[in-house]
Amino acid sequence: MVRYARLYWEFFKMHIKVMMEYRIDFLIGILSVFLIQGTSIFFVAIVFDHIEALHGWTFYQILFIYGIAQTGRALEFIFFDNLWVLGQNYIRPGQFDRILIRPVNPLFHVLADRVQADGVGQVLMGLIVLITAMVNLPIEWGISELLLLVLMIVSSGAIFMAVNLFFASLSFWIVDSIPIMGAVFTLSDFTRYPMSIYNRSVKFVLTWLIPYGFTAFYPATLFIENSEYTMIGLLSPVVAIISVTIAYQVWKKGLKAFSSTGS
Amino acid sequence: MRKYWELMKSQIKLDSAYTIWYWSGTASTILRVFVIYAFWSAVYDNRVEITGIPLSTMLTYVVLATLLSNYSAGVGYELANRVRNGEVAIELMRPYDLMHKLVALDLGTKITSSVRNTLPIIILSFIFIGINLPHTWFAGPLSILSAIIGVFIGAQLDMIIGILAFWVFYIWGLRILRNAILLFFSGALLPISLFPDWLQTVSTFLPFQSIVYVPVAIYTGQITGSDIYFSILMQLVWLVVIFGIIRLLWSFALRRVTIFGG
Numbered sequence: 001m002v003r004y005a006r007l008y009w010e011f012f013k014m015h016i017k018v019m020m021e022y023r024i025d026f027l028i029g030i031l032s033v034f035l036i037q038g039t040s041i042f043f044v045a046i047v048f049d050h051i052e053a054l055h056g057w058t059f060y061q062i063l064f065i066y067g068i069a070q071t072g073r074a075l076e077f078i079f080f081d082n083l084w085v086l087g088q089n090y091i092r093p094g095q096f097d098r099i100l101i102r103p104v105n106p107l108f109h110v111l112a113d114r115v116q117a118d119g120v121g122q123v124l125m126g127l128i129v130l131i132t133a134m135v136n137l138p139i140e141w142g143i144s145e146l147l148l149l150v151l152m153i154v155s156s157g158a159i160f161m162a163v164n165l166f167f168a169s170l171s172f173w174i175v176d177s178i179p180i181m182g183a184v185f186t187l188s189d190f191t192r193y194p195m196s197i198y199n200r201s202v203k204f205v206l207t208w209l210i211p212y213g214f215t216a217f218y219p220a221t222l223f224i225e226n227s228e229y230t231m232i233g234l235l236s237p238v239v240a241i242i243s244v245t246i247a248y249q250v251w252k253k254g255l256k257a258f259s260s261t262g263s
Numbered sequence: 264m265r266k267y268w269e270l271m272k273s274q275i276k277l278d279s280a281y282t283i284w285y286w287s288g289t290a291s292t293i294l295r296v297f298v299i300y301a302f303w304s305a306v307y308d309n310r311v312e313i314t315g316i317p318l319s320t321m322l323t324y325v326v327l328a329t330l331l332s333n334y335s336a337g338v339g340y341e342l343a344n345r346v347r348n349g350e351v352a353i354e355l356m357r358p359y360d361l362m363h364k365l366v367a368l369d370l371g372t373k374i375t376s377s378v379r380n381t382l383p384i385i386i387l388s389f390i391f392i393g394i395n396l397p398h399t400w401f402a403g404p405l406s407i408l409s410a411i412i413g414v415f416i417g418a419q420l421d422m423i424i425g426i427l428a429f430w431v432f433y434i435w436g437l438r439i440l441r442n443a444i445l446l447f448f449s450g451a452l453l454p455i456s457l458f459p460d461w462l463q464t465v466s467t468f469l470p471f472q473s474i475v476y477v478p479v480a481i482y483t484g485q486i487t488g489s490d491i492y493f494s495i496l497m498q499l500v501w502l503v504v505i506f507g508i509i510r511l512l513w514s515f516a517l518r519r520v521t522i523f524g525g
Contacts, residue, residue, distance in 0.1 A: 025436060032440035039447045046457055047306060050313045055305045118436065179287035186291040189298045197305035202297075 011112040019117050033121035057194045060136040066192055067130030069216030072156025074126050078119035080161045082110055083168040087176030097260050139223050152219035155240035159215050162243035172254030191216045214239045267367035274371025289380050299325050320483050323394040324454050327479045330381050332451035334373055335474045337418030338365040342425025343434040369418050398484030410478035412498045417474045419505045429516040450476025470501040
């Protein structure tokens with residue numbers, strides 16, 4: 001564990017050096033990620049210019065849901081983004097063989113190979129949205145509430161990671177699963193809005209099959225009074241642990257099934 | 264012309280070869296349409312209209328706008344990659360105009376995906392979401408014409424990213440930036456007529472609404488009568504202006520290639 005932490009730190013320092021080399025690019029990245037997150041907020045704001053509530057949910061409640069999803073996703077984006085290119089950059093060009101002969105856990109190596117600094121823009125936007133919502137919602141914010149919120153955001157990030165890891169691992173069998181990952185990731189769009197607007201089958205899929213519901217909506221309802229979902233929100237950390245475990249098992253299965261492309 | 268036609272056909276064949284990309288792309292578009300449907304239905308609950316637009320018109324707008332916005336980007340990223348890895352030098356020696364070649368490839372991709380992806384989804388949307396027919400019989404063909412001009416404007420605008428790659432290293436960031444601007448100002452998310460007034464004014468002076476808003480608004484009847492012809496004329500003006508600017512930028516960029524010896 002200590003060895004891996006130290007190793008990660010070494011990788012991390014290298015990434016920072018590269019970033020400092022291309023400062024303008026670093027700023028463009030942060031700005032652009034910041035802006036693209038901003039467009040969705042602006043979109044919701046414009047819609048709420050014309051209506052008072054969405055299925056009984058107010059503007060700030062929706063911002064709150066959105067803020068949790070954004071911050072959780074941003075954590076995942078910064079540290080685990082390399083999973084997206086597992087097929088494209090590692091397996092297809094034969095680079096994965098290089099990783100297999102090294103004396104570290106291959107998953108660790110793939111993850112440590114990249115730090116997405118642009119995610120800082122997303123963290124900023126996520127926090128702005130979250131704090132705006134928190135100030136405007138009638139919730140008493142004590143230490144325990146804040147700790148609970150942090151736990152929920154970390155669980156949200158872990159679930160995003162687990163889903164990506166699960167579908168990225170398919171690359172071991174089909175060389176590159178990035179289009180499938182993209183399609184599955186579209187599902188996370190559903191969680192920006194209160195899940196009560198969807199029909200039962202959609203809710204079922206997003207709760208029990210691909211648990212994106214636990215990345216934003218269910219945890220958010222914990223803090224919002226009189227919502228019918230409070231109990232299920234508490235399950236988020238459990239769901240996160242289970243998802244990560246399942247995804248890691250699939251990854252290990254994939255590693256066993258893996259045979260090099262030979263290119 | 265002939266060689267660009269062949270290039271376009273080769274791209275169509277290439278795109279048809281990747282079935283898993285096709286099915287995943289179609290699946291994500293269907294999912295996005297589904298989210299949009301649920302969201303707007305919820306927005307309209309207990310409400311007959313918003314700024315004079317009834318639910319069925321709004322759904323028609325957002326579904327078509329989402330589909331059309333898939334075509335708003337072009338090959339700027341391709342070009343940028345080629346600039347970055349130096350392939351552009353070889354491309355420039357080949358017996359075609361690189362910009363025209365890229366447009367031809369882009370058209371190939373867009374033709375394949377409109378037949379295989381967009382058309383089936385439009386038909387599904389007619390059946391399951393009940394989106395409207397064109398506002399008038401005449402609005403149908405005019406909106407298609409306008410959409411085609413819009414696609415060309417988008418493709419040209421996108422070249423800017425490719426050309427910027429001569430100066431900026433981090434093209435991925437530029438691409439996200441382009442996505443953010445397009446998503447918002449093209450009207451891909453919601454009709455520009457819902458924007459606050461000041462933003463509508465800003466938008467009229469930008470080329471982005473020509474890419475999605477104008478064609479779809481002609482279809483749904485947000486733009487009617489002689490305004491239709493005026494809007495299409497404006498689109499053509501933008502197309503010509505942008506084409507001119509891009510060519511100018513391109514010639515500057517090429518000078519840079521010679522300076523550094525490729």
